[in-house]
Amino acid sequence: MNTFSPTKEGFYGEFGGAFVPEMLYPNVLELQNRYREIIETDAFQKEFSELLRDYVGRPTPLFYSKNLSKEHGAHIYLKREDLNHTGAHKINNTIGQILVAKKLNKKRIIAETGAGQHGVATATACALMGLECVIYMGAVDIERQKPNVDRMKLLGAEVVSATSGSKTLKDATNEAIRAWINNPVDTHYIIGSVVGPHPYPDMVAMFQSVISEEIKLQLKEKTGSENPDYVIACLGGGSNAIGAFYHFIDNNKTKPIAVEAGGEGVYSGKTAATIALGKKGIIHGSKTYLIQTEDGQIVEPHSISAGLDYPGIGPVHAYLNDTKKATVVSVTDEEALEAAHELSQKDGIIPALESAHALAYLKKMTFKKEDVVVINLSGRGDKDLATYQKHLKL
Amino acid sequence: MSVRLTTLFEKKKSNILSVYFTAGYPEINDTLKIVKNLDAAGVDFIEIGMPFSDPLADGPVIQESSQKAIQNGMTINLLFEQLTDLRKQTQIPVVLMGYLNPVMQYGEEAFLSKCAEVGIDGLILPDLPMEIYNQDWKVLTKKFDISNIFLITPQSSEERIKAIDNASNGFVYVVSSNSITGTNKKFDRQAEYYNSIKQMNLKNPTLIGFGIHDSETFKEACQYSNGVIVGTAFIKHISKQGICKDSISSFVVQLKG
Numbered sequence: 001m002n003t004f005s006p007t008k009e010g011f012y013g014e015f016g017g018a019f020v021p022e023m024l025y026p027n028v029l030e031l032q033n034r035y036r037e038i039i040e041t042d043a044f045q046k047e048f049s050e051l052l053r054d055y056v057g058r059p060t061p062l063f064y065s066k067n068l069s070k071e072h073g074a075h076i077y078l079k080r081e082d083l084n085h086t087g088a089h090k091i092n093n094t095i096g097q098i099l100v101a102k103k104l105n106k107k108r109i110i111a112e113t114g115a116g117q118h119g120v121a122t123a124t125a126c127a128l129m130g131l132e133c134v135i136y137m138g139a140v141d142i143e144r145q146k147p148n149v150d151r152m153k154l155l156g157a158e159v160v161s162a163t164s165g166s167k168t169l170k171d172a173t174n175e176a177i178r179a180w181i182n183n184p185v186d187t188h189y190i191i192g193s194v195v196g197p198h199p200y201p202d203m204v205a206m207f208q209s210v211i212s213e214e215i216k217l218q219l220k221e222k223t224g225s226e227n228p229d230y231v232i233a234c235l236g237g238g239s240n241a242i243g244a245f246y247h248f249i250d251n252n253k254t255k256p257i258a259v260e261a262g263g264e265g266v267y268s269g270k271t272a273a274t275i276a277l278g279k280k281g282i283i284h285g286s287k288t289y290l291i292q293t294e295d296g297q298i299v300e301p302h303s304i305s306a307g308l309d310y311p312g313i314g315p316v317h318a319y320l321n322d323t324k325k326a327t328v329v330s331v332t333d334e335e336a337l338e339a340a341h342e343l344s345q346k347d348g349i350i351p352a353l354e355s356a357h358a359l360a361y362l363k364k365m366t367f368k369k370e371d372v373v374v375i376n377l378s379g380r381g382d383k384d385l386a387t388y389q390k391h392l393k394l
Numbered sequence: 395m396s397v398r399l400t401t402l403f404e405k406k407k408s409n410i411l412s413v414y415f416t417a418g419y420p421e422i423n424d425t426l427k428i429v430k431n432l433d434a435a436g437v438d439f440i441e442i443g444m445p446f447s448d449p450l451a452d453g454p455v456i457q458e459s460s461q462k463a464i465q466n467g468m469t470i471n472l473l474f475e476q477l478t479d480l481r482k483q484t485q486i487p488v489v490l491m492g493y494l495n496p497v498m499q500y501g502e503e504a505f506l507s508k509c510a511e512v513g514i515d516g517l518i519l520p521d522l523p524m525e526i527y528n529q530d531w532k533v534l535t536k537k538f539d540i541s542n543i544f545l546i547t548p549q550s551s552e553e554r555i556k557a558i559d560n561a562s563n564g565f566v567y568v569v570s571s572n573s574i575t576g577t578n579k580k581f582d583r584q585a586e587y588y589n590s591i592k593q594m595n596l597k598n599p600t601l602i603g604f605g606i607h608d609s610e611t612f613k614e615a616c617q618y619s620n621g622v623i624v625g626t627a628f629i630k631h632i633s634k635q636g637i638c639k640d641s642i643s644s645f646v647v648q649l650k651g
């Protein structure tokens with residue numbers, strides 16, 4: 001197995017844990033006691049993988065981009081998570097968690113969303129399983145990711161606007177946690193990234209690990225070797241990144257690189273680059289790095305991409321960073337926009353703004369020509385058309 | 395437990411009234427004035443909230459007061475400064491309430507030491523789990539003689555309640571319903587829940603909080619416990635009526651009925 005599973009109490013080194021108010025203790029404890037036992041049964045694995053295959057459309061292709069390879073002088077592959085049902089990696093996790101929720105006899109699902117991709121993926125899973133669904137979304141994000149709001153409604157979910165704080169992902173998460181406190185008995189909270197109290201970071205990582213499991217098989221088939229030199233993913237909370245890294249950590253060859261949202265620049269005051277600026281603390285029930293003031297108030301982040309606009313990172317990434325098992329870097333809004341523009345025009349793939357951060361980092365790297373690089377293309381860019389229109393002057 | 399809290403719980407077994415307010419709200423320098431006016435109005439002890447940007451267990455009223463307080467410039471440092479003369483002015487027990495992150499940034503030991511220095515009697519940190527408290531905090535709170543107060547809820551198992559009672563020294567904070575603060579659409583009359591706690595004969599006194607906002611809910615809660623904690627209703631009151639002596643005393647009079 002891997003060497004980065006959390007302890008029984010949910011710690012990766014000093015990061016993680018479950019710093020929740022007592023009101024949530026029974027729910028979190030129930031999940032902690034049961035998630036692995038539920039997920040590890042053959043019946044669960046069978047149902048999960050069948051749904052991933054027949055409903056989500058997995059395995060997603062591993063595409064060799066001739067254009068990017070030529071431009072950057074290496075062998076560059078795109079892991080096409082954008083081709084999943086609903087258009088992002090998020091659905092791997094929501095299908096997994098909704099099966100857990102059913103095993104726990106929950107009747108109602110709540111979730112937070114930033115870009116709306118996790119909200120859509122949750123609403124989709126709820127429609128499929130016939131569960132009631134309420135999605136919390138920051139008022140700012142409701143504006144900038146309008147198509148996803150309409151999709152959630154069409155799928156039968158209720159979308160609740162979070163109007164506190166920066167009115168983005170952090171605040172949507174606060175509202176979802178408060179809603180869970182208010183409805184602890186019949187409701188399961190599907191967290192959309194590897195954040196939150198234990199066992200969420202581990203559970204979400206387990207469901208997303210299918211990404212690197214597939215990359216391994218696909219690379220082996222295409223190149224004869226299952227391990228790339230680099231695997232690059234964008235880092236918001238860190239679910240697509242851990243999914244893409246999972247089976248490559250500690251293999252001595254592969255260097256995992258996580259790309260954060262630099263916003264207008266790491267030192268501009270308008271950024272979401274947590275590792276660059278963050279200090280250790282507690283956010284959403286977990287000990288990790290977060291962007292905060294000297295006296296411990298959480299700072300409102302900024303990123304052009306709603307899905308990366310979060311002042312913390314998952315505890316597993318704090319741990320991988322500190323133990324140098326992964327490298328965390330950042331690119332700016334502008335660099336991400338440019339990368340999205342280029343992939344659209346050169347490869348005919350419109351990436352999500354989040355995923356464009358991973359692509360943008362290619363320009364900052366120097367490769368040997370035999371290097372094999374996998375970019376996790378975590379989602380498609382249809383939801384970002386309004387932003388692309390505005391900034392790329394289409 | 396501090397002498398002030400011990401004395402209170404020895405002298406008074408029922409109808410204890412504790413009031414919560416957010417430090418730095420409505421105005422940055424209101425902290426000590428509110429403490430003195432609550433003391434004069436006959437409140438039994440006081441909880442001062444250390445404002446946090448992301449208060450997960452709080453409803454809109456306390457959220458807004460916290461946000462305003464932070465905008466006003468409230469920090470833990472400043473709060474301690476304001477409380478320097480606390481014990482020259484009043485002997486009413488004072489408990490600090492807040493979230494773990496700002497306290498972590500201040501430094502756990504430095505924080506507890508400063509609490510002891512200014513005369514704080516207890517601490518409520520809703521997102522500090524009992525397990526972490528027992529492991530990392532217990533020895534320090536003992537050293538500085540600060541009571542740590544835990545919450546229990548209608549969802550807490552009997553086993554959990556007993557463990558919390560054991561880890562507590564001060565009182566046990568009984569959350570009235572499954573909710574964040576300020577849910578006073580209705581005060582859940584959970585007689586069964588309250589009775590079961592009563593029958594457990596906990597070693598600590600119990601105070602019921604969340605949703606208590608008038609004399610009816612005050613009396614109801616006092617039937618089952620040693621007293622109550624009022625927060626949101628008080629914040630609402632001072633938002634409208636201000637923090638002067640008359641305003642605060644009329645709030646307390648009305649609440650006691």
Ligand SMILES: Cc1ncc(COP(=O)(O)O)c(C=O)c1O
Pocket residue numbers: 088089090114115116117118192193194234235236237238239240241306307308352354355378379380
């Ligand atoms: C396409 C896409 N990629 C990445 C993310 C960021 O989340 P995470 O870091 O958990 O993968 C999001 C979040 O909304 C997303 O929609």
